[in-house]
Amino acid sequence: xxFEQETIGFQILDVLSFDQSYVKKYNFKRNFDALSFRYEADxxxxxxxxxxxxxxxxxxFFPSNADYTRITNRDKMIVVHFKAFNYNTNEIESFxxxxxxxxxxxxxxxLDCWNKKNTAYKHEAASLLNLIFCELYKDNxxxxxxxxxxxxxxxxxxxxxxxxxxxxxxxxKKSYISDTYFRKLFKQKFGISPKQYIINRRIKYATSLIIxxxxxxxxxxxxxxxxxYKHFSVEFKKVIGVSPSxxxxxxxx
Numbered sequence: 001x002x003f004e005q006e007t008i009g010f011q012i013l014d015v016l017s018f019d020q021s022y023v024k025k026y027n028f029k030r031n032f033d034a035l036s037f038r039y040e041a042d043x044x045x046x047x048x049x050x051x052x053x054x055x056x057x058x059x060x061f062f063p064s065n066a067d068y069t070r071i072t073n074r075d076k077m078i079v080v081h082f083k084a085f086n087y088n089t090n091e092i093e094s095f096x097x098x099x100x101x102x103x104x105x106x107x108x109x110x111l112d113c114w115n116k117k118n119t120a121y122k123h124e125a126a127s128l129l130n131l132i133f134c135e136l137y138k139d140n141x142x143x144x145x146x147x148x149x150x151x152x153x154x155x156x157x158x159x160x161x162x163x164x165x166x167x168x169x170x171x172x173k174k175s176y177i178s179d180t181y182f183r184k185l186f187k188q189k190f191g192i193s194p195k196q197y198i199i200n201r202r203i204k205y206a207t208s209l210i211i212x213x214x215x216x217x218x219x220x221x222x223x224x225x226x227x228x229y230k231h232f233s234v235e236f237k238k239v240i241g242v243s244p245s246x247x248x249x250x251x252x253x
Contacts, residue, residue, distance in 0.1 A: 001093050002035075002061045002084070003140040008133050009085035009211055012125050015114035019076045028067040035132070036060045036079040037107040043072040045092055052092055057100035059136070061093040068092060078107040080129060086207045088240050097139060106132050150175045150185045161198050162205065162225045168194055203239040206232070210248055217244045 002008065013032055036059065043054040047068035054060055054075075062068070064083070097103055110128040113121055148154075152174040160166050171194065172182035186194045202224040209220045221232035221244075236244045 001140065002087055002089070002133075003059075003093065003095050003136045005087055005133070006137050007208065008087055008130075009208075010082045010126075010129065011085075012114075012122065012129060013081040013083065015078070015080050015111050015125065017078050017111055020072060021074050022072070023075065024069065024071045026067075026069050029065060030062075031064050032081045033064050033084045034060075034062040034079050034081050035129075036062070036077045037103050038075065038077040039104065040074055040076040041072070042074045043070060045070055047092055050092075052094050054094060055096070057097070057104065059095040059097065059103060061095075063089050063091070066090060066092055078111045080107075080110065082129070086204070086211055088207075095136065095140065099139070102135060103132070106135070148185075148189070149177065150182060150189070153182060153186075157194070157198065161201050162223070164222075164225050164227055166198070166225055168198070199235050200239060202226075203236055206236060206244070207240065207247070210244065217248070220244070 010033075038054050038056065038058050038060070040056050041054045041058060045052040045054065045060070045068050047066060052060070106128060110125055110132070113125050113128060118124075153171045156171045156174045160171075168182075169179055172179045175182060177185075183194055186197070190197055192200075206220050206224045209215055209223060210217075215223065218229050221229045224232065226232035226235075233243055236247070240247060
């Protein structure tokens, strides 16, 4: 989830406020991401075969190209439109913060900054959006249950997932359980298989290295734990939707 990312590269396109009631609208093929804070909301978002309910003081992330229907009785919000460079998903994400007043003030401040358009306002707005992402990351960062049967395995994964010699079998052994039982407990905890989790983490790191521009794609594959570039390229495309070379071209545009 974008709420769990420590670093996000972005370009702000606009900051807007909305106050709507009794609206049903279909959104499709948008080429920008959106992060919204809803002061007051009684809203349903329908997409694919899923439904997300937004209520008062909720935050939503809507990725580019996500097709959805918004059905609202009440929707009073501030939304930031931007392009994210190192985060890709096709899932609409929601967050209901305990300390919602903190986010209310931050979103109000970024809207005020954008509307006033003082000298260097885009830099100031970018700083505020970075601060919003910082707070979201801190509030959503997974805190592991130290009584969990797989805690030692999780630590092993976090410390070693970029190494070529990384082994899920070794990860399971750290918790003194079988590979099968480890996969079951891991999926219960994270919602995906440990294999897919490792792939996602590696590819996320790869996108950051591509954006940095210091390494060739072959070097990036190796730095992300892949012995074979072709294997890296196939997994990259499955996660991101384009090959590493096309991702470079898109970013350079």
